[in-house]
Amino acid sequence: MSRRFLSLAIGIWFFGLPRTSFASEGLNQGDIAWLLTSSAFVMIMTLPGLALFYGGLSKRKDVLNTMGMSLIAYALASILWVIYGYGMAFGEDIYGVIGNPGKFILSKLPKDLPATSASSITENLFIVFQLTFAAITVALISGAYIERMKFSAWFVFSILWFTFVYAPVAHWVWGGGFLAKLSALDFAGGTVVHINAGIAALVGVLVMGKRRMPFLMPHNLTMVILGTGLLWFGWFGFNAGSALSASGLAAQAFLNTNTAAALGAVSWLLFEWLVQGKPTLLGFASGAVAGLVAITPAAGFVNTIGAIVIGVLSGIIPYLAVTYLKPQFGYDDSLDVFGIHGVAGILGCLLTGIFADPSINNAAGLLYGNPSQLWVQLLSVVVVGAYCAIVSLIILLIIKSTLGLRVRPEDELVGLDESLHGEKGYNLHI
Amino acid sequence: MSRRFLSLAIGIWFFGLPRTSFASEGLNQGDIAWLLTSSAFVMIMTLPGLALFYGGLSKRKDVLNTMGMSLIAYALASILWVIYGYGMAFGEDIYGVIGNPGKFILSKLPKDLPATSASSITENLFIVFQLTFAAITVALISGAYIERMKFSAWFVFSILWFTFVYAPVAHWVWGGGFLAKLSALDFAGGTVVHINAGIAALVGVLVMGKRRMPFLMPHNLTMVILGTGLLWFGWFGFNAGSALSASGLAAQAFLNTNTAAALGAVSWLLFEWLVQGKPTLLGFASGAVAGLVAITPAAGFVNTIGAIVIGVLSGIIPYLAVTYLKPQFGYDDSLDVFGIHGVAGILGCLLTGIFADPSINNAAGLLYGNPSQLWVQLLSVVVVGAYCAIVSLIILLIIKSTLGLRVRPEDELVGLDESLHGEKGYNLHI
Amino acid sequence: MSRRFLSLAIGIWFFGLPRTSFASEGLNQGDIAWLLTSSAFVMIMTLPGLALFYGGLSKRKDVLNTMGMSLIAYALASILWVIYGYGMAFGEDIYGVIGNPGKFILSKLPKDLPATSASSITENLFIVFQLTFAAITVALISGAYIERMKFSAWFVFSILWFTFVYAPVAHWVWGGGFLAKLSALDFAGGTVVHINAGIAALVGVLVMGKRRMPFLMPHNLTMVILGTGLLWFGWFGFNAGSALSASGLAAQAFLNTNTAAALGAVSWLLFEWLVQGKPTLLGFASGAVAGLVAITPAAGFVNTIGAIVIGVLSGIIPYLAVTYLKPQFGYDDSLDVFGIHGVAGILGCLLTGIFADPSINNAAGLLYGNPSQLWVQLLSVVVVGAYCAIVSLIILLIIKSTLGLRVRPEDELVGLDESLHGEKGYNLHI
Amino acid sequence: MKKIEAIIRPFMLEEVSKALTNFGIHGMTITEVKGFGKQGGYLEVYRGEKREVRFLPKIKIEIIITEDLVDKVIEIIQKTASTGNVGDGKIFVLPVENAVRIRTGEQGLEAL
Amino acid sequence: MKKIEAIIRPFMLEEVSKALTNFGIHGMTITEVKGFGKQGGYLEVYRGEKREVRFLPKIKIEIIITEDLVDKVIEIIQKTASTGNVGDGKIFVLPVENAVRIRTGEQGLEAL
């Protein structure tokens, strides 16, 4: 039922081999300890990690609103996940499309029940861990929408998108849905989290149109660096926690994550240095995040060489997307959610289909004699991308024609902190 | 002797049932791993978590002093705890009132000794974990006193309050004292930490009188959000670590913690939106902290529905306390330590007596047929509140008549950073 | 092969006793969980911990460059470690001088292979954990060089110093090299990390000469406090993780770490209060870091009394070094890397030779009847110091005569953020 | 010589300074200030405590120019900085008696 | 028209601006400045390095008003901003030749 274990079942059916060398016979406190820790790590990615990363990149007059979008997304997803989200994503599979939301967490769930019969962690722990993924995915989208959107519209959008996009897609890929059955590889959320968020971001900015001041003016880059650090740190829980065990696989995912992030950061910085004459810290931060995104689907499938290649490419391809694609097409993706999360997510998803090394996790990519995996990966990109685009569009149009999506132009100029929240980020005069 | 194990003993005596499904036969590395992690998590709540939360809410000219109060409280408690604090709180019980401080940590303590014979973690680990609770409790109080108090007075207050209030109360509730014997429920510190700090806060501001500039002027709300994030993160160690094991109980406490925090945040924000017309980020942060406080005593006793109710109420009752009670009575609780920690602490303590679900942790509240628990909870609020109020008052009056409590009025106007520390928070001109 | 296990082997040969009570028979998930966690903790020390600590201490116009030096050091070390660094440090010993770099991580490494036959954690996990130590060591040096150095020069310096200083020294002390064979005690990196970085710092500032504005003007002390908090937090992974197990030894190291940090902070603050009339927050932070540095080599060898003495001294000796030694000799160590890391590192290394208590970890110091240990400690200080000084000097002179080390004077005045990176830390006007 | 002091909305600076540069002004100094005027303030509420914020962020532009340019410069600023809403700001003209270029020591009109 | 420039202590702003508003002044601009005067500075010590801080935070209030109000406005500021201690600040009066309201283009007295 649960994500890794399900793909384990499929793995066995596919390859006739057990997936990890740690047989889980009953609960294991070591695995539980690591998953408790990982859940907290993923939580810190959104609150305050992402909030700081995005907040530092926003204009000073919009910093609280920008941070608030991440915060409220985290809180709403937290609440909805325990009420029906987990059921929709990981409940009993209905035709490969959705989980049975009847499995309400509100109904009695014994606290020591294993997540599955083969599982070494408890189901309530699996709920917590998965919750943090749902929350960050919604929050990620906000980076594209900032400096123009009504807070009420974002509030409603978060709820609807969580329900009608995140939960089903999580079910398809991790909860036993049709993509899981096709054996699409997504170790920690390249498709479910990053492509999903990136596409929703793109659709949203097309629907909303440009900001009045459509340029990047990071009001506090030290805050961006702090946010990057917390994201990087938390990502170890995101990726190594997705092994669902304290194991050599988790360690490999950890090492791959760090390697790809470091290479993404350095290659973006060097590429920019070459092209534009100066190495920037924002470039370092952007490359690190791109590297982290790209390694996400691959972390528990590739070896170190795979991680190195993924890292290098993720410092270059998203750079090109952000620097050339965006101006070319003229969409106003405020903080490059599509350019970084969407593009690096797709990159990572496809490269997983190339570099997956069966000695790591019993899944082989193109380079290990399994070219069909690449097609499956491509299919999952297309299917998730298309579904997300369509449903996001519908949600946005409904909100646009009821609440309205955008604030008044004068509120945009004055800044959303003052106009929507009646607060100021900084009061430095007394 | 140690806190959870003691209540376990009582639990067995009461219900005739083992408390967790993980029998601890000897040390367990998984449990140790989680408690090492949890100790670090609770540490980060104070330093820098609380320091940032309080520092961001202070005026710019007082930011370092405000942060410094938390820092020095953490450091002093760290030192005193290993010298005599642990002994007073968890040493051999003397008439239910205090532990035998003869159990000095300085005396030889074998590094692999289990905390109790039934315990799966070592005693030195239990000491570390408990240390972080003592430290944050003292630090919490400072939020009420800021922008007026002498640093020397705070230094001495920290030492005395730690010794004469924290250590005894911790003994009563967790160390085998009389409240433990009455089976008062306090999973992670609603009474010992939050009510205790809240009452000391209230008494202190009444003794010291109003500031010269008695209003809230948060100089950096992004810092407050960062602080909130670190508190939320660390609270997972606080509450889920209090299971003293990597177990389903820990996971349940984790889930309850996140649920209540999210609901506290959202309900405060929505309530404020309704009443005052705008949703504020400070409201979100305040509600999150109130939710975390209120779930603290309950985290390992209630089920998810209990956590939801506690979360919703903690976004509303403390809001009313802060917005109506404080102006009504006119006390100058600078950062609402009483209004948030005191009020939400009492709320959570009582609700634990209502919602405690025996299927979680063998303790039943009113709703599960045990109305007497509510009385025990009320009793523990009253006893701890009264004791804390009286002893805090004595300590404050002694300091007032010797060192003096308040800085000179002109120092207050100029700001405590310059006048007491000769430093400035920010030097942004070069 | 791996560091602790090697010293275990020596320990047994020396004392004829097993080192820990947890015999590692096969992998243990609890130990793995704690080491995964510890690796993330040490990572956060550099990125963003150290970057914030140093960044807050720098002038506003240099903040990004200062942070960037730590960031790029972390990323470069991450990359080089998996390519050849680990092999050089922990590969098969060649004449006690260096490891065999043939053990490329790029070659196939089974993900579940134990680090050594006796080890309870996997080798890929050991690689990750050790990686974070290499990274922070390089980053530490940068604090001495800021506000004057070319970014390109730092980039190249990081690579060369990592290769020719860090990797060999790590091999000598931890990887089975000649100092390990002499049984020099360095639990978590007093010699390898702090003395090493401190000496390189001193040599570098002598080669580069004074800054145009050679004074300390911390542009954001709240950032320094945040950085201090993250360092303190991460240091639990640094020191308690170095037990390489979730055990009573880890807990003892944790407790010692916190105790020494708290005492370092309080004694620096009190000493300054006494001498200069005001207690400063920067003093608290500096003392905390000095205490953490000094306890690093000792954390898993001394008992609590040892930790207390080390803590008190580390708040005073480095204070004197920074306040009197530096002005006396007139070198411009921007952020006192030598004065704090170097001096406290030497202090801790020697005190380990005095206070090592055999009941903690089977190693005895002077006070426990083994005076020769102090000589071994002194020897390791001298050898590492001399080697580091000479090789660092050669590296710096090579860079000086090719790329050049320093920026142009006008770039130094305008600030390195603008001149080298074309970015500003803060854009607070819109 | 005169000094033009214009108080404008912060986000109008870009356009105003572009217009002035195009006209040929190649020296000015700006300051972040806060203004209070007919434009209503707004309410900040921190934990239920209401504070009226009457001082709103503005930018002050200072330009020292020769007398003959004053009218033209005023016109340019007035046109580009105006949104038609209360709070657009004000322009003031003050007499200046001398100017010195620090780099060279030149005085008077040559220093501008 | 005259310009009143008053340098006051930061935490006096609230009272001064209230008094001025009550009197009927409905336009002013403030700037965060740093002042150096008879008031002694204080010592900052960073890791034993002493630095005398001579420039202390002040607020500059600028008000452009008609000539007849000058004396009254000075009196109000002087009274409300005074604490009797060194460092209370100064008030200066400068001539102003013209004023323009950006929103409407009105000139002279009407622009105030």
Place this chain on the structure above:
Amino acid sequence: MKKIEAIIRPFMLEEVSKALTNFGIHGMTITEVKGFGKQGGYLEVYRGEKREVRFLPKIKIEIIITEDLVDKVIEIIQKTASTGNVGDGKIFVLPVENAVRIRTGEQGLEAL
């Protein structure tokens, strides 16, 4: 009475103020401003988006003094603040009609 307004480079403040104090000036006010002049700006690039930054950080020093000191003060500032490079800044002299010391209410020259 005259007002000297000098725009200088930020890191020249220390020296200038020291020189002025030595000369006997014991009152001045400084403001962080941004200046635009002959000095070229520089390019900031955020994720490939280029922005020319034309306004560079400067410090404005304001000193109100009696007429007889003006030339000497200008000379001191000009000398100590000059690096010889474009961007060193400017000094302006404006007329001042009155001064009041807030603490005492003294007016005119005595207030300085």
